[in-house]
Amino acid sequence: MRQVTLKEIYEHPIAEKFVRRSGMAHAISVSYHAFKLAKEYNVNPDWAVKAGFLHDIGHYDWYKRNGQWDYGKYKEFDIHPIKGAERAHKLLVRLGENKLAAKAIARAILFHTDSILPDGAYELDPLQKVVHLADEQGKLPGHSHHYVTWDRKKELRLIEELDQKIDSYIGRVKMN
Ligand SMILES: [Fe+2]
Numbered sequence: 001m002r003q004v005t006l007k008e009i010y011e012h013p014i015a016e017k018f019v020r021r022s023g024m025a026h027a028i029s030v031s032y033h034a035f036k037l038a039k040e041y042n043v044n045p046d047w048a049v050k051a052g053f054l055h056d057i058g059h060y061d062w063y064k065r066n067g068q069w070d071y072g073k074y075k076e077f078d079i080h081p082i083k084g085a086e087r088a089h090k091l092l093v094r095l096g097e098n099k100l101a102a103k104a105i106a107r108a109i110l111f112h113t114d115s116i117l118p119d120g121a122y123e124l125d126p127l128q129k130v131v132h133l134a135d136e137q138g139k140l141p142g143h144s145h146h147y148v149t150w151d152r153k154k155e156l157r158l159i160e161e162l163d164q165k166i167d168s169y170i171g172r173v174k175m176n
């Protein structure tokens, strides 16, 4: 039994403000990729979908020059995974999420991209790998995935459908 649905997260004003700022269509498409990958990697699809949906909630500065992304500045100054992990954790706990789930989701957000990770060898756990791969699959050239928009009816329909997919998957497979 899930304590928080994706729809509850989607409808919360914090997600409306910060997830929409970095791209609601990107968040939803990464959630769908995360759901598919979760089954492949045998991780909890509820956690993977929530981490996928919230992975870019920490964006706060676009590091642009002349309307184009400045990748150099982004790489040098970006901390969106850190801000995102904290923001997502606070939102999930506020909604009544299981604390183990909230921590695992926050850590997957922290490690979803290498902009804040130390150089050298480190190994992502399966949930972290799923969220990282889902984000990669949801990317478009020139970071344009952040600017794709869908109408709200489509967003809500996709969110509700994904909630149903998670519920029916969890009903069939016992999750940890
Ligand atoms: Fe990101």
Ligand SMILES: [Fe+2]
Residues within 6 Å of the ligand: 026, 055, 056, 135
């Ligand atoms: Fe992303």
